[in-house]
Amino acid sequence: MHYARLGSSGLKVSRLALGCMSYGEPGRGTHPWSLPEEESLPFIAQALDLGINFFDTANVYSLGTSEEFLGRAIRKLTRREDVVIATKVYERMTTSSLSGGLSRSAIMRELDASLRRLDTEYVDLYIIHRWDHETPVEETMEALHDVVRAGKVRYIGASSMHTWQFVKAQYIADLHGWTRFVSMQNHYNLVNREEEREMLPYCRAEGVGVTPWSPLARGRLTRDWDAASPRTAGDPVQERFYGPTEQADRAVARVVAEIAAERGLPMAQVALAWVLHQPAVTAPVVGATKPHHLEDAAAALDIVLDATELARLEAPYTPHAVVEYV
Template identity: 60%
Template sequence: MDYVRFGSTGLEVSRLCLGCMTYGVPERGPHPWTLGEDAARPLIRQALDAGINFFDTANTYSDGTSEEIVGRALLDFVKREDVVIATKAYNRMRPGPNGAGLSRKALFAEIDNSLRRLGTDYVDLYQIHRWDYYTPIEETLEALNDIVKAGKARYIGASSMYAWQFSKALYTSYLNGWTPFVSMQDHLNLLYREEEREMLPLCADQGIAVIPWSPLARGRLTRDWNATSEREKTDVYSRQLYEATADADRAIVEAVAAIAKARNVSRAQVALAWVLQKEEVTSPIIGASKPQHLDDAVAALSLELTDQEVDALEAPYVPHPIAGHE
């Protein structure tokens, strides 16, 4: 496993981050395809054995049970100081006023709830899951600064938003002397490259760590175009992300398959290698519901795509509607 600096910070993270939305009580929340604790623990153990020290979850995943499962597993398997734990807040966690969003009240409540579920005194990275159009960014940033100063988070990060919003947040923190965002968790893969236009250049310029979500396009890049999965059958959000550009996307999926066959490697390795070779990317967030998923991700670290292969993968791409910021 390779380890890299987390943007311009001194924090060291593995070149792969294990995304933990896959793990949670299936009956809790909107994801019936999630793996319960007994199935999740061996995969978390395998990730640790492979050298992954970076784990990303969120308060909203499976109604908080993802945090509980990940927290218990890491507590049993490893010393707290040996792992980097990231979680997120923004989405609704309870009905009624103040049950969602990035107000000071909501953030102070949700950091404590996440720490309780994770079984830890602090998280290494506390992220806003989306932009809150109803709360002034100054209120959110000052609250996050206070959370860091209270010792409940070591760093703060953001997730999918427009580059102008992220730039505004960075400059607002600078003006007020508040703890700045050090990472961007954005939507980036061969089927969705809109982040290349403004967000990735902004992150490169500002020394921001980039930790893309869905680097395999929710599995679409890893199987035949007409094939499906249990997750695909119930994942309405996946269809919202990719259905609008199906014809062009199909050509990309077929290019991935052709290169994988010629190289005698899996399609997942090819698709992930493309993300890893982007110089702005720090640590893609990978999902793993089977041991092979982790094996493929680790193998992708050593797969070097040629310029001709990259050209073949990128040539069919057409501009996509902005997706993932909502």
């Protein structure tokens, strides 16, 4: 396993993060394809065996049961101080009008709930899942600073927003001497590269670590484009992200398949190796529901793509319309 500092922070993480959205009670929340606890545990164990120390979840994943599964697995398999746990806040957890968002009240309430589910005294990286259009950013940033000062959170991060929003939040933190974000978890892969316009250059300039989600385009870059899976059948987000650009995205996937065939490698290794080659990227968040998923991800760390291969992979890309993350 390879390790790196998360941006300019002192936090050292594996260059792969295991995304735990696939682990949780299938009947809870919006992920019917998630794995129950007894099926989830082997993947967390496999990640640890591979040297992965970075685990990413969220309060909303399977309505808290993902956090519960991860917390129990960490207690069973390793020492808390040897892993980096990231979780998120923003999405609604109940139908109450007070649920969701990034108000001071919501952050304090949801962080304490996440700590209980994870059975830990602190979260290494606390991420705002989305931008809250209804709460002043000053209120959010002060609350995040306070939970860091209280020792409940070590570092804070953000996810999926416009660059101007991220810059504004960092500016507010600087203006008041509050804690800055050290990471950005954004949508970035070979078939969606819009973050290269502003967000990735900003993160590099400011020393912000980048931990892309969906680095394999929800599996689209790992197999024949028309192949179905339980995930694709039960994931309505797929159409929103990739439906409007399907023909252009297919062209990119064909090149991934060509280079994979030439090298005698799985497509997943080639597509993930491209993400890992990007200088702004610290640690892609990879999902795993089959043993070879993590094996392919770890193998991608050692793949060196030459300039010709990189150019071939990037040539078919067509600009995508901005997708609002709400």
